[in-house]
Amino acid sequence: MKDRLSQLLQQPVTDLKKLFGEASYRAYYRLFLKDGSTAILMAMPEGKMSVSEEITNAKEKPAELPFINVQRYLKSIGMPVPNIILFSEPDRWLILQDVGDVKLFDVVHGADTKTVVGWYKRAIDLLVELQNRTSDIGHRTSTCVAFERSFDATLFDWEFDHFWEYYVEIQNPNVQRPSGDQKIFKTETQKITQVLCQLPRGFTHRDYQSRNLMVFNKELYILDFQDALLGPQCYDVVALLRDSYVDLTAHLDELLGYYSEKSKTDLKKIRKEFDLQTVQRKLKDSGRFVFIDRVKKNPNFLPFIPTSMGYVQQALERLPECEKLYRLLDGLDCFGPSGLAMTTGK
Secondary structure, eight states: OHHHHHHHHTSOEEEEEEEOOTTOSOEEEEEEETTSOEEEEEEOOTTOTTOOSSOOOOSSOOSSOHHHHHHHHHHHTTOOOOOEEEEETTTTEEEEEOOOSOBHHHHHTTOOHHHHHHHHHHHHHHHHHHHHHHHSTTTOOTTSGGGGOBOOHHHHHHHHHHHIIIIIIISSTTOOOOTTHHHHHHHHHHHHHHHHHTSOEEEEOSOOSTTSEEEETTEEEEOOOTTOEEEETHHHHHHHHTOTTSBOGGGHHHHHHHHHHHHTOOHHHHHHHHHHHHHHHHHHHHHHHHHHHHTSOOGGGGGGHHHHHHHHHHHHHTOGGGHHHHHHHHHTTOSOSOOOSOBOOO
């Protein structure tokens, strides 16, 4: 492996270190080069190189690797993403600029309130910049795969059903449920889908959260953007401020207000959309964490389910029109003890 990498990079690779790859099928390594520099190797398994980690409604297989396609677009509009050093299709290797190991998660974990709020405001600033630049007609491009796929009713409903299948049924196979419960769930969640589908759409990262934002040279860099698509404006706001890995409940009002101010959106309107999107995204996350455990044999995300379901409960309590869904999930004991995974701010 080192010999082949050395050949591709035209200088000796003296060492390589495997990195933790979260829930992805991809494997990551840090490469140490003879000239003292480092790079990151993304190794893609055979048969899955062009396969999205997330379900999409793309009409056809992308002409090129989505990571490369979206990276080129984001780079062209001045967004901070890692440079691509080279791509070897036969090896299924993508070699990237090394932007270090420090995630936003690492910076805010156990930090004081000023640090937490300060860094999250920077993340909001970057998100608003991303939304503004990608909404500029002069910056849009039909060659970016993100503009060729979108959240629609089928995709939103699939993610709701993913929760029911894995969190409700597979995770709790011995629980007796009334036969009409799933029908109620589908009816009530489809109402949320209908509202979300009516919201204005824009470029959506899809997983803009603390583990996909790197702190490098005192700046934030965006990772894991290959599944970007068109979605509601509030989607990435929910991903950031309702992060399953960082509980920001104590700072939510301040940070959501800050986003409203910076994005010039009505706070009352964005709050309602935010809560509806929270229900959809966090139910999906809870189901996905069980899926990752059962299918990918990775149980590391199970401890973050209580955080996600706590967010759903809080959102539903502010949505009287979703009372039936709240009562259904509560009756199924989906909320349980609060047990949030991590609290930030002292």
